[in-house]
Amino acid sequence: MNVDADRRSPPCVLVIFGASGDLTARKLLPALERLAGYGALPPEVALVGVARTPMTDAEFGNLCRRSVTSDDNHRWEEFAAAARYVAGDYDDPATYQRLADVLAECDHRHGTAGNRVHYFATPPRLFGPIAMSLGKAGLSAPVGGGFVRAVVEKPFGWDEISARELYADLSSAFVEEQIFRIDHYLAKETVQNLLALRFANSVFEPIWNRTWVDNVQITVAETLGVGERGGFYESTGAMRDIVQNHVLQVLSLFLMEPPTSFHAEAIRDEKVKLLRAIQPLDAEAEIAANAVRGQYTRGGTREDLMPGYRDEPGVDPLSATETFVAMKLEVQNWRWTGVPIYVRTGKRLPARLTEVAMEFRRPPQLPLFPGTAEGLDPDALVVRVQPDEGLSLRFGAKVPGHAFRVQKASMDFSYESFDEQSPDAYERVILDALIGDPTLFIRADEVARSWRIVDPVMRFWAGDERPIPLYQAASWGPSEAGALIARDGRTWRHSSRR
Numbered sequence: 001m002n003v004d005a006d007r008r009s010p011p012c013v014l015v016i017f018g019a020s021g022d023l024t025a026r027k028l029l030p031a032l033e034r035l036a037g038y039g040a041l042p043p044e045v046a047l048v049g050v051a052r053t054p055m056t057d058a059e060f061g062n063l064c065r066r067s068v069t070s071d072d073n074h075r076w077e078e079f080a081a082a083a084r085y086v087a088g089d090y091d092d093p094a095t096y097q098r099l100a101d102v103l104a105e106c107d108h109r110h111g112t113a114g115n116r117v118h119y120f121a122t123p124p125r126l127f128g129p130i131a132m133s134l135g136k137a138g139l140s141a142p143v144g145g146g147f148v149r150a151v152v153e154k155p156f157g158w159d160e161i162s163a164r165e166l167y168a169d170l171s172s173a174f175v176e177e178q179i180f181r182i183d184h185y186l187a188k189e190t191v192q193n194l195l196a197l198r199f200a201n202s203v204f205e206p207i208w209n210r211t212w213v214d215n216v217q218i219t220v221a222e223t224l225g226v227g228e229r230g231g232f233y234e235s236t237g238a239m240r241d242i243v244q245n246h247v248l249q250v251l252s253l254f255l256m257e258p259p260t261s262f263h264a265e266a267i268r269d270e271k272v273k274l275l276r277a278i279q280p281l282d283a284e285a286e287i288a289a290n291a292v293r294g295q296y297t298r299g300g301t302r303e304d305l306m307p308g309y310r311d312e313p314g315v316d317p318l319s320a321t322e323t324f325v326a327m328k329l330e331v332q333n334w335r336w337t338g339v340p341i342y343v344r345t346g347k348r349l350p351a352r353l354t355e356v357a358m359e360f361r362r363p364p365q366l367p368l369f370p371g372t373a374e375g376l377d378p379d380a381l382v383v384r385v386q387p388d389e390g391l392s393l394r395f396g397a398k399v400p401g402h403a404f405r406v407q408k409a410s411m412d413f414s415y416e417s418f419d420e421q422s423p424d425a426y427e428r429v430i431l432d433a434l435i436g437d438p439t440l441f442i443r444a445d446e447v448a449r450s451w452r453i454v455d456p457v458m459r460f461w462a463g464d465e466r467p468i469p470l471y472q473a474a475s476w477g478p479s480e481a482g483a484l485i486a487r488d489g490r491t492w493r494h495s496s497r498r
């Protein structure tokens with residue numbers, strides 16, 4: 001893949017906190033290796049790892065090499081060989097003093113010009129303390145016209161209050177323009193294609209409203225269970241892990257008003273306006289009627305029997321953590337009032353898929369096709385985010401023959417039809433952060449509004465003494481989720497290709 005000249009990092013040092021961790025080894029270093037291979041990391045870009053694990057520069061360099069599969073990437077070799085490492089506690093001022101010395105050496109050796117991107121790849125409770133320590137050490141303020149940025153991984157808080165506290169901690173050292181909050185979903189090619197689909201074509205926009213659209217369904221389905229991450233998941237759950245960030249981000253891009261430009265702030269303004277138009281479910285009766293949680297139990301086939309959530313390692317045998325969420329939301333604005341937005345996510349569902357589907361109103365004269373058309377699924381436009389990234393338009397077509405029978409057909413577009421490869425989401429976010437393009441990062445007001453939408457539901461569930469609804473592994477969630485949508489005379493889409 002060739003990189004445009006303006007898609008090349010400016011001189012800077014990328015500092016990774018949590019450099020000994022899983023995210024660094026599995027995602028960040030492989031993404032950097034690919035960027036180096038494309039020529040996106042010129043010699044004026046350097047890497048510094050920070051973590052408590054004792055390591056020398058050479059050992060960190062070896063970690064960089066071990067984390068990637070390629071062995072013929074000359075620039076990566078050079079990059080890994082020059083990588084520096086600072087070992088120390090994240091709350092010890094001496095760590096930051098050593099880091100300052102190493103950064104000064106990088107400026108001298110690589111011409112990194114005082115520019116820094118601090119990447120927080122540590123457990124989330126360290127984000128605030130690291131930011132404050134960087135501030136106290138004078139490492140958060142840009143010098144001499146350069147830049148300093150902080151890249152923060154999700155979760156952005158645990159609820160509305162902790163998100164506000166995290167914001168205060170980050171803001172003690174960085175101004176909002178310096179903070180890049182990652183939702184790697186936004187960096188997926190298909191999610192960005194939502195913008196192209198809507199605003200680079202004139203055919204879709206006229207039908208993108210309550211006059212034509214019957215309902216919208218967003219599904220983020222995983223076949224895997226929590227596996228080894230039970231301990232983490234116990235205090236997270238599906239609402240925090242998926243709905244508060246990925247689902248609401250995709251939803252806002254899909255349904256927002258056209259931005260006045262493709263400038264980052266114009267797009268983020270429209271996203272936050274859309275989130276503000278979603279009325280949070282507040283009253284208990286309203287939450288009980290429109291939000292469903294669930295937890296998987298043992299299920300599958302005799303050959304492939306999957307354990308229940310409570311049997312997973314690190315999970316409380318009496319756990320009430322939700323592994324499934326379904327909600328009905330409404331966007332109360334001129335374009336969408338009255339169109340239900342159904343969202344659904346879960347672990348141990350029958351398929352791994354993420355899709356956004358818009359189902360259109362049925363034609364007014366179904367009796368023209370007696371006996372066939374009424375049972376048909378509605379026409380639908382489906383954006384498949386993963387796997388098999390692409391787009392499908394479902395519509396009714398006549399079955400060949402003497403009888404006038406209508407059957408659903410579909411026009412499919414797959415990203416595989418392009419010769420170019422989609423960059424990996426982490427390649428995209430790292431390069432955007434180095435370049436300073438915040439379009440695909442989440443602004444503080446979006447985070448706050450997302451918590452405002454999910455918080456009342458989580459509080460209600462925390463106080464709800466009824467047992468959590470259960471569903472068998474490899475099924476589409478608890479029966480309550482089916483009832484939620486059936487009440488409106490609709491059904492969930494059950495496969496990405498319907």
Ligand SMILES: NC(=O)c1ccc[n+]([C@@H]2O[C@H](COP(=O)([O-])OP(=O)(O)OC[C@H]3O[C@@H](n4cnc5c(N)ncnc54)[C@H](OP(=O)(O)O)[C@@H]3O)[C@@H](O)[C@H]2O)c1
Pocket residue numbers: 018019020021022023024026027051052053090120121122123124126153154155
């Ligand atoms: N892993 C993923 O695939 C993934 C995906 C999306 C988002 N994230 C987010 O990315 C961040 C990093 O994830 P990760 O999976 O890489 O985390 P991790 O491996 O658990 O932790 C990263 C590093 O932080 C340090 N650390 C861990 N526990 C600590 C503690 N109690 N006190 C001080 N330091 C501690 C460890 O380094 P030292 O002991 O050497 O200091 C560890 O190598 C998290 O915020 C996570 O939510 C991860």
